[in-house]
Amino acid sequence: MWRSRNITTLILVVILGLASTPIVKGMRFDLKTGATKCITEDIKINAMTVGKYSVVKRVEGFSLPESDRVSVRVTSPLGNNYHYADRRDSGNFAFTAGEAGDYMACFWTAKQSPEKTLSIDFEWKSGLAAKDWSKVAKKGQVEMMELELKKLYDSVTTVHEEMYNLREREETMQHLIRSTNSKMATFSFFSLVVCLSVAALQLWHLKSFFQRKKLI
Structure with a gap:
């Protein structure tokens, strides 16, 4: 009896642990100046989604120059604009999906000479993980x-x-x-x-x- 109760408790703990584990699409990617990089996320209709991004600073404690900042646009499968930011070093967005399908977040920077490579931290949550x-x-x-x-x-x-x-x-x-x-x-x-x-x-x-x- 005690062993059966122990096993039941263990199963409940495992299920709760799996349920509480967040599903997060976090990444760091490189972006060359003058180029564009897009990331897609399949989101259901009426699902909540949140995201945040930041350009990795080469030297901590110093602000990024204007030329190293990025522009960001998030669009729906039908091309509707859900977020836009121009020349930011960091930012975030949050919205409820009005359409189902692949949403696209595109990052780009102004062209520089000589060419640079920027590193960007990007985290995108949707559905249950966005709460x-x-x-x-x-x-x-x-x-x-x-x-x-x-x-x-x-x-x-x-x-x-x-x-x-x-x-x-x-x-x-x-x-x-x-x-x-x-x-x-x-x-x-x-x-x-x-x-x-x-x-x-x-x-x-x-x-x-x-x-x-x-x-x-």
Whole structure:
């Protein structure tokens, strides 16, 4: 009995640990002056997304020169502008996605001579990872276990929505496959009719030719 209760507790702790682990798209990339680099993120409709970026300073304690600052634009799959910043050394953005699909964050700098390479730290969170759980806990004055259960509930909801989206995509693919098979069957039938018609026409032409030559 004690061992069974121990195992149940261990499983609960593992599940809560997995639920509380944030899924963050954090990176550092290089950007040459005069060039543009774009990063995409697949975001669902009505999902919250937050991001922050900063140019890595070559020497700590000194501000970046104007020429080493970057411009940033975040656009939706349909090209709508969700964030724009011109010549910044750091910044952040947050919005709720009005469309589903690949959102694009593009970074660029002015051309310099000689050419430089800037390093940029970029972090992009969306969905469950974009929620600020510390504010939720502070605002509601909830205990730790209740907060973890809220995270677990959101994780289960996210998984359920993902499974629903996958099912919709599967149905769409099946419909496309059935439609393609139907079109291929129709095309094959007409191709067979055309081939048989051409063969019959050739036989008729050869028969007429041989009759005119009195070979048959």
